[in-house]
Amino acid sequence: MEERIKLIFATVLNISPDQVHDETKPDDLENWDSMNHLLLVAAFEDEFSINIEPEEIGDMWKNYTAFKKLIMQKVAQQ
Amino acid sequence: MEKLHCVQETDYAKGRATMTVDHIGYVVDSIEKSKDKFTKQYGFSVLSDIVYDPLQRVRLVMLCSSQHRIELIEPVDEHSPSYDFLKKGGGFHHICFSVADIDASIKKLQGEGHLLFVKPKEAILFGGKKVAFLYSKEDKKIIELVENGE
Numbered sequence: 731m732e733e734r735i736k737l738i739f740a741t742v743l744n745i746s747p748d749q750v751h752d753e754t755k756p757d758d759l760e761n762w763d764s765m766n767h768l769l770l771v772a773a774f775e776d777e778f779s780i781n782i783e784p785e786e787i788g789d790m791w792k793n794y795t796a797f798k799k800l801i802m803q804k805v806a807q808q
Numbered sequence: 809m810e811k812l813h814c815v816q817e818t819d820y821a822k823g824r825a826t827m828t829v830d831h832i833g834y835v836v837d838s839i840e841k842s843k844d845k846f847t848k849q850y851g852f853s854v855l856s857d858i859v860y861d862p863l864q865r866v867r868l869v870m871l872c873s874s875q876h877r878i879e880l881i882e883p884v885d886e887h888s889p890s891y892d893f894l895k896k897g898g899g900f901h902h903i904c905f906s907v908a909d910i911d912a913s914i915k916k917l918q919g920e921g922h923l924l925f926v927k928p929k930e931a932i933l934f935g936g937k938k939v940a941f942l943y944s945k946e947d948k949k950i951i952e953l954v955e956n957g958e
Contacts, residue, residue: 763893763896764890764892765893768923768925768943768950769948771923771925772923772943772945775923775945776945782923784924784927787923787925
């Protein structure tokens with residue numbers, strides 16, 4: 731699951747998965763800006779058929795760990 | 809050419825529309841400079857004072873040309889959600905639609921491929937009317953809703 735999330739994340743941002751680490755923050759990736767963050771959230775909603783709340787969208791923009799954890803929690807709750 | 813005159817044929821004209829365009833949001837790096845440009849070069853009138861929205865960390869002003877309104881948006885610092893957009897050049901940012909029932913409109917749009925990313929909240933530029941922001945997954949664009957209270 732973690733590898734799948736990383737691959738989708740990197741594909742949406744058009745970067746290599748090698749650039750994505752648990753501690754990666756939006757400031758570390760030029761493509762992870764506020765607009766592309768919405769693109770990411772939308773892509774994961776569709777990929778896993780999950781619903782992400784507005785407050786969670788902000789929480790996921792802290793670092794990749796927070797992003798990944800939220801996706802895994804949502805998938806596990808299904 | 810006749811089809812360009814859409815007013816007579818639209819649902820809006822027939823009183824059936826649930827969403828009507830309220831304004832276009834346009835991100836700029838200096839609200840004073842852009843306000844001057846839009847008024848002096850493009851003939852817009854100024855509809856509001858420049859206000860600061862602490863939630864979005866932006867300065868805002870509403871301009872008008874004929875029945876068309878444009879909202880100039882100036883992010884005040886890098887913590888503003890629209891700062892990244894400005895860094896990439898700014899300009900057209902969102903379309904805002906006026907709706908009668910914001911919660912019902914959000915629910916409908918969420919069922920039609922839109923992601924709600926800012927829940928309804930009172931907007932200082934609209935005298936406390938509720939606004940919300942959604943992201944169209946298909947168009948990859950932002951739309952805003954403002955509840956008109958009608």
